Structures are given as structure tokens and as C-alpha cells.
Amino acid sequence: MTGQALYFTGDESVAVREQPISDPGPGQVRVRTERSGISPGTELLVYRGDVSSELPTDETIDALEGTFSYPLQYGYAAVGRVTDVGAGVDDAWLDRRVFAFNPHESHFLADPETLVPTTLPPEQAVFIPNAEAAANFVMDGRPRFGARVAVFGQGPVGLLTTALLAEFPLSCLVAVDPCGTRRDLSRSLGADRALAPDDLDEVDEVDMAVELSGNPTALDDAIDVTGYAGQVLVGSWYGTKDVSLGLGDAYHRSHIRIRSSQVSRIDPDHADRWDKDRRLDAVRAWLAETDLSALHTHTFDVSRATEAYRLLDERPDDAVQVTLTYD
Incomplete structure (x- = not known):
């Protein structure tokens, strides 16, 4: 079995590559992505080559390793369902919809502790980050x-x-x-x-x-x-x-x-009463009550990712939230 993964391969260049779909190891789950959101801010910097190649991608997100040197996988708004669990993981995770700070790819392995269970529809959950x-x-x-x-x-x-x-x-x-x-x-x-x-x-x-x-x-x-x-x-x-x-x-x-x-990171001024989990809980509650459908302007299958990034880069007035789907 093979899946699809998006790579930034150079200035103004992305490629979708096939990669094996791995079985989860002990303490892991496998997620099949339903939809992932493109950030027209950060991801366009990566797409255009406007980020130092020596800068770490994000030291606070487990799925983002290494630096911004090409080729790299990047992205942080994936929504999908758990399709398999490894040894030691509760079967209750199976078929659960989750949000993950994960690059654009059709399948990925994750530690359940890094996933955010959600009942939001995928098009709403991509707004979490x-x-x-x-x-x-x-x-x-x-x-x-x-x-x-x-x-x-x-x-x-x-x-x-x-x-x-x-x-x-x-x-x-x-x-x-x-x-x-x-x-x-x-x-x-x-x-x-x-x-x-x-x-x-x-x-x-x-x-x-x-x-x-x-x-x-x-x-x-x-x-x-x-x-x-x-x-x-x-x-x-x-x-x-x-x-x-x-x-x-x-x-x-x-x-x-x-x-x-x-x-x-949470500003130290808030650290006495807030942590990232509490902030995330508040965000999910707000999203459950807020209609953001008008912000979704374009959806592309991941195989057409090149068109998606060209749209955001060349015609930014035509697009707001662009998402990728996975067949």
C-alpha cells in the first residue's frame, strides 16, 4: 500500500510523492487524512524560499523535524480518522476523528498524545491552528x-x-x-x-x-x-x-x-492560569459555535497541490482558505 505526501522541493516548487503506508508501532496510531489546510502566510514563505534554510521548522511540534532546507515536508493542519492502532494503544482510538499538527500527507503515524480528538467536521477542524x-x-x-x-x-x-x-x-x-x-x-x-x-x-x-x-x-x-x-x-x-x-x-x-x-508558546504573563491545553479547549469550543464556511474558497485534491500553491502565490485576492483533500 502506498500513500501520497507533499514536499516543498525548491523555490516555487512542490511535488506529490508516493510513499509506503506503514503499520503503527507500539504506542502509535495510523491516521488517514481527510483534509488539510494550507497556511497562506507561513507556507507561502516556505514555497517562495523566504525562510532561512538553517532555521528549525518547529521545535514544539513532533511531526516537524529538521530545518527549512529543501526538500521538506511542511504543514500543520491535518484532519483525519484513526485507521489502525499499535500495541499498547486502546482500541477506542479506532475510527476516531482527530486533528494533528502534521504535514500534508494522506497517511501518517502519530503518538495518540499528540492528537486532538474532535467532533468538528473536517472543513471546520482545519481552522484549529x-x-x-x-x-x-x-x-x-x-x-x-x-x-x-x-x-x-x-x-x-x-x-x-x-x-x-x-x-x-x-x-x-x-x-x-x-x-x-x-x-x-x-x-x-x-x-x-x-x-x-x-x-x-x-x-x-x-x-x-x-x-x-x-x-x-x-x-x-x-x-x-x-x-x-x-x-x-x-x-x-x-x-x-x-x-x-x-x-x-x-x-x-x-x-x-x-x-x-x-x-x-504561552506568554509567561498568562502562565499562572493558562496552558496550551486550556487555550486549545477554548478554541475548539469557539469553533463549534462559529460559522466559518465563507472563508473556504478553494479545495484541491492533493494531486493538484501545484495549482493550489500557484493560486495563493499568483492570485492571492482570489483565495482565502485553501484546503487539500485525499482520495
């Missing part, structure tokens, strides 16, 4: 009652962050994105206003800006719209892109706080 990232941004940002907030970038993570922030008693929530379709989605998820970057002169000073576009120039814009002693939360990963900021007199006197936020 991006919704967890959005939750992390909101937790780190700590928006106050009546705050004015702007979210730069309305890809999947930005839209989910907008949706979460819309549940807070803010005085104004502004979404910023060059794509009209994404701005429409922002409004449907609760943004009070949705603007193109060229229209930022219409925005009053905000208390907090969240930069999630992956575009280095947006960070400068986020700083510009943030008021005195406000906060700029940077969730974007720019990879090897140069970031140039205008930190002149206005910034020097602004007392603006610029801080990073990333989902792999």
Missing part, C-alpha cells in the same frame, strides 16, 4: 473596554482574529486589507469598518494595532495609526524579507509599545 493563533493574539493584546483596534491583514488568521475581537466591547474595530473580497468577509465577521491600506487617513488613532499581513510595509502603517502609548502587536512572520520602519520624531515621542506574539 489558525484560530489558536488568533486566540493567542487576542490574549496577548488584552483589548480594553471601549478600545479602538485595527487588524492589518485579512487572510485566514487575520479574519479569525477579527471575528474574536468582534466579541469584545470595543468602540471600533477596523480591518485593513487590499482585497475587497476579504474586506467584505471582515464586515460579515463583525468589523465595524474595512479599509484598503490607501484609505488609512480615514482612521482615527487606535489604541491597539495587530499586524498580521506578512507585508513589512504594513508594520509601518500599523505604527502610524497607533495613538500615544498605544500598542502594536506583531503576529506576522516576515521570514527573510527586509523590514524598514520610519521611527522618526513622531515615534520617538509616542511611547508606543511594539511586541511580538506567536502561538507556539
Whole structure:
């Protein structure tokens, strides 16, 4: 028996390769993937070669080993069912739907402790990692009652962050994105206003800006719209892109706080009451109650993965959440 696995093989190049389907060893289960989600932020950096080849892929995820040197498997949003269990694993795992932080491949082996059992449908469960990232941004940002907030970038993570922030008693929530379709989605998820970057002169000073576009120039814009002693939360990963900021007199006197936020670890400020399991439980509960179907714009069989990445790379305005399926 053979399965399919997606590899990043070079700049702007992916390949789907056949590989043996292995039996689970002791303490392992085998999962058959139903659907996996493509991250248009991180994965496009890998696809374009905008990540240092010496950087470890993710030291907090067991399924992601090695560095970002080609060829490599990457991805972290797989949903499937357990089809076999190894010695020492409870048969109750059989046929259970699970989420895994795992690369794009039709079958994989895993330690049950790394899997997230879920009753969510696959098209909803693929949002787990991006919704967890959005939750992390909101937790780190700590928006106050009546705050004015702007979210730069309305890809999947930005839209989910907008949706979460819309549940807070803010005085104004502004979404910023060059794509009209994404701005429409922002409004449907609760943004009070949705603007193109060229229209930022219409925005009053905000208390907090969240930069999630992956575009280095947006960070400068986020700083510009943030008021005195406000906060700029940077969730974007720019990879090897140069970031140039205008930190002149206005910034020097602004007392603006610029801080990073990333989902792999819980900020120590929250460690007294939160851990990753509690955050993940909260995210799954929110996803069970939130309709995100409008964010799914394209689905490709994994054999057409090249088309999927070309779409995201060459026509980003046409796509939001792209997923791969496995026959």
C-alpha cells in the first residue's frame, strides 16, 4: 500500500510523492487524512524560499523535524480518522476523528498524545491552528473596554482574529486589507469598518494595532495609526524579507509599545492560569459555535497541490482558505 505526501522541493516548487503506508508501532496510531489546510502566510514563505534554510521548522511540534532546507515536508493542519492502532494503544482510538499538527500527507503515524480528538467536521477542524493563533493574539493584546483596534491583514488568521475581537466591547474595530473580497468577509465577521491600506487617513488613532499581513510595509502603517502609548502587536512572520520602519520624531515621542506574539508558546504573563491545553479547549469550543464556511474558497485534491500553491502565490485576492483533500 502506498500513500501520497507533499514536499516543498525548491523555490516555487512542490511535488506529490508516493510513499509506503506503514503499520503503527507500539504506542502509535495510523491516521488517514481527510483534509488539510494550507497556511497562506507561513507556507507561502516556505514555497517562495523566504525562510532561512538553517532555521528549525518547529521545535514544539513532533511531526516537524529538521530545518527549512529543501526538500521538506511542511504543514500543520491535518484532519483525519484513526485507521489502525499499535500495541499498547486502546482500541477506542479506532475510527476516531482527530486533528494533528502534521504535514500534508494522506497517511501518517502519530503518538495518540499528540492528537486532538474532535467532533468538528473536517472543513471546520482545519481552522484549529489558525484560530489558536488568533486566540493567542487576542490574549496577548488584552483589548480594553471601549478600545479602538485595527487588524492589518485579512487572510485566514487575520479574519479569525477579527471575528474574536468582534466579541469584545470595543468602540471600533477596523480591518485593513487590499482585497475587497476579504474586506467584505471582515464586515460579515463583525468589523465595524474595512479599509484598503490607501484609505488609512480615514482612521482615527487606535489604541491597539495587530499586524498580521506578512507585508513589512504594513508594520509601518500599523505604527502610524497607533495613538500615544498605544500598542502594536506583531503576529506576522516576515521570514527573510527586509523590514524598514520610519521611527522618526513622531515615534520617538509616542511611547508606543511594539511586541511580538506567536502561538507556539504561552506568554509567561498568562502562565499562572493558562496552558496550551486550556487555550486549545477554548478554541475548539469557539469553533463549534462559529460559522466559518465563507472563508473556504478553494479545495484541491492533493494531486493538484501545484495549482493550489500557484493560486495563493499568483492570485492571492482570489483565495482565502485553501484546503487539500485525499482520495
